[in-house]
Amino acid sequence: MNTTIAxxxxxxxxxxxxxxxxxxxxxxxxxKWFEQALAAQLPEPNAMTLATATPDAKPAARMVLxxxxxxxGFVFFTNYNSQKGQELAENPQAALVFWWAExxxxxxxxxxxxxxxxxxxxxxxxxRPPKSRLGAWVSQQSEVIExxxxxxxxxxxxxxxxxxxxxxxxxxxGGLRVIPSEIExxxxxxxxxxxxxxxxxxxxxxxxxxxxxP
Numbered sequence: 001m002n003t004t005i006a007x008x009x010x011x012x013x014x015x016x017x018x019x020x021x022x023x024x025x026x027x028x029x030x031x032k033w034f035e036q037a038l039a040a041q042l043p044e045p046n047a048m049t050l051a052t053a054t055p056d057a058k059p060a061a062r063m064v065l066x067x068x069x070x071x072x073g074f075v076f077f078t079n080y081n082s083q084k085g086q087e088l089a090e091n092p093q094a095a096l097v098f099w100w101a102e103x104x105x106x107x108x109x110x111x112x113x114x115x116x117x118x119x120x121x122x123x124x125x126x127x128r129p130p131k132s133r134l135g136a137w138v139s140q141q142s143e144v145i146e147x148x149x150x151x152x153x154x155x156x157x158x159x160x161x162x163x164x165x166x167x168x169x170x171x172x173x174g175g176l177r178v179i180p181s182e183i184e185x186x187x188x189x190x191x192x193x194x195x196x197x198x199x200x201x202x203x204x205x206x207x208x209x210x211x212x213x214p
Contacts, residue, residue: 012104012188017195019209026183026199026207027071030107033185034069037100050076051095052087060087066098067124073179074109075116077124081172082141088113094178104188111180121174133167134158184212 023029037045046066053059060083068075074096078085088094096109115121125133138154145151180201187195196212 011190012194013190014104015187016189017185017187017197019197019211022185022197022209024207024209025071026180026185027069029185029199030069030183033100033103033105033107037103037105040100040102042100042102045098045100047098048074048076049095049097049099050084051097052084053091053093054087055091060084066096067175073111073177075120075175075177077121077173077175079136079139079141079170079173080115085141085176088176096178106186108182108184108186109178109180110182111178114177114179116175116177118174122169124175125169125173130167133169134162136170136173137167189214 023032034045044065047063048066049061050064051059051061062084064076064078064084066074067077080086080089092113094111094113096107098105098107100106125136128136134155137158138151182201183199185197185199189195192214194214196214198210198212199207200210202208
């Protein structure tokens with residue numbers, strides 16, 4: 001018998017998630033889960049969905065890579081002139097989602113977005129592979145281009161321009177930090193009765209933890 005999409009399902013049984021086990025600080029809890037994802041050797045555990053919206057509430061989502069996190073927030077890098085860059089400049093609110101299927105875990109993050117400092121952007125750009133640094137100059141991200149050949153031609157031009165030279169960071173390229181006001185940790189459980197713990201930032205800077213119905 002052929003399997004239909006409606007028939008696709010999996011019961012989650014690996015672990016549970018309780019209020020007494022999680023850290024009261026969501027950044028410490030995220031670090032714990034992220035390190036477990038690294039230890040499990042998951043493919044690209046730093047891959048996350050980034051959701052944005054225009055000022056008139058038209059949504060968009062795409063995968064990006066987390067490059068740093070601490071108690072200031074979660075950092076990724078991009079072309080500021082890209083679709084996501086422009087949307088975040090006009091409406092600096094975003095949502096992130098991490099999905100670690102092998103661990104039956106999801107993390108959802110919502111918050112305000114700000115550019116990281118020039119020093120931080122320079123520091124990360126300098127450790128990128130040379131061709132990735134050139135790519136930041138080559139790609140006019142999200143713009144329509146005539147062909148793949150045009151992209152490769154631009155790559156050759158910039159390779160020639162910066163041959164035997166230090167490749168500078170483009171002024172339109174840098175980091176963005178999502179400063180969370182909410183972080184939800186989701187652990188899959190049997191019978192779709194999943195564990196969901198929501199951290200909400202309070203005015204005094206502390207975090208409130210609440211259990212959500214699955």
